[in-house]
Amino acid sequence: MAELLTSRLGYLLKHAQLNFSQSGARALESLGINGRQLAVLVVLDAAEPLSQLDAANELGVDRTTMVALVDELEAKGLVERRRSPDDRRKNIVELTAHGKNTLAEGERRHQETEKTFLADLTPIEADLFVRILKKLAADAEAPVDQPETATGKEKKVD
């Protein structure tokens, strides 16, 4: 692969993300979970017990996706579903002891991976990078104004 695209933001973001998630996957491999599953454990390890929908919202996934995610974790014995006594439509999902241990070790490895990933940067650079990334990840809904339609600069091709 050559240099043509390597200054495109989309390309860079995609491949940075790819690299990082692969590093994460490798680090978690021997724990028997992947990054998504670890993320689910993270959100479930809250003060208040969460329903599947709560967890899905926290994680930013669809509630139908959360079904499979919890299925997987339950099959591994990391979490348990139980009916909420307050609202019997809800599944309260809680970590098992095994789940808590896996979470702790997973988090340790996750932090190790982040550290390794940013190891080439100075602390100042790393900090700035994360700050910028937060900003860029945040304005999800903020509609980017489209100057071509807004200013009439849009060109018809052919």
Next chain:
Amino acid sequence: MAELLTSRLGYLLKHAQLNFSQSGARALESLGINGRQLAVLVVLDAAEPLSQLDAANELGVDRTTMVALVDELEAKGLVERRRSPDDRRKNIVELTAHGKNTLAEGERRHQETEKTFLADLTPIEADLFVRILKKLAADAEAPVDQPETATGKEKKVD
């Protein structure tokens, strides 16, 4: 969605990428192409005509994926396949006139999108951000050493 995951590198990269690609998609929508297709046009618009495999390598996608990509662009009349006279196993893929026009306008919008996306940053920040991103996107193959296995720190859970 709350704050639990929003300092995780993986989460931030994923959502920054998502935001950007959505902005790009919106900007290109009325052109009838998406970001991937624009990227293909970019790599195909080279001095030397490229085969499908060349383009796939350039773009970092599988050769089987490139088949469909070229199919789409050919259906839109943006590129043309023709057999290479030098090596008749190869499909030379070239931009049509329509393809060139679409590429030019797409590139204009792409740059606009990048500018908008980085608009909140100072020029120095934007520059640093891109530089860092290039570094992180680059070391694709560089195997992350796994301290837990390398140093014997690995813990068994349960």
Next chain:
DNA sequence: GCAAATCATCAGTGCCACTGACAATCAGTC
């Protein structure tokens, strides 16, 4: 001239995310 490599293609698979439908349950209203 023959075996091995290369290229484009296609079918199949897997992952991920979504939509739409359904049953169970809850909340509000009359």
Next chain:
DNA sequence: GACTGATTGTCAGTGGCACTGATGATTTGC
């Protein structure tokens, strides 16, 4: 208390995307 509408979890189906593996055509090396 019964009815209506909303909420939650589940499942089936769909679509995008990327890959593997197989096939056929062609080229290359010996």
